[in-house]
Amino acid sequence: MKIRKFRKKPVIIDAIQWTGKNTKEVESFIGKTLKKQLSVMRKGEIVSLYIDTLEGGHVASISDWIIKGIKGEFYPCKPDIFEQTYEKVEGDI
Secondary structure (H helix, E strand, O other): OOOOOOOOOOOOOEEEEOOOOOHHHHHHHHHHHEOHHHOEEEOOEEEEEEEEEOOEEEEEEOOOEEEEOOOOOEEEEOHHHHHHHOOOOOOOO
16 A cells, blocks of 8 residues: 555634633633543642543643634643644634
8 A cells, every 4th residue: 555645734723721820711711521620739729621522531731722623622732732733823713
C-alpha cells in the first residue's frame, strides 16, 4: 500500500485557556461537560478539571486550553500542542 500525505482542513474553533483563576468562565463556556465535583483541590484552589469528552473523561491542568470541537464537544489541549496546531483569528467571525 502506498503511503499518502494529507493536510488537516482549516477549521476555526472557539477556545479558552484555563488559568486556574477563571474557572467560572470555563464553566460558562463548556457547561455540563465540566465535572467540578471531580476537580482536584490543592490549598483550597482547583488545580485540575475533569471534563467529559466524546472519548470519555479527560483532565485539564492549569494553562491547558479548552477547545470546542466541530461537533460541539469540549476537550482539553496542552499549551504546546495548541500553539503548534492553532493560530489566532483576527476580527469577529
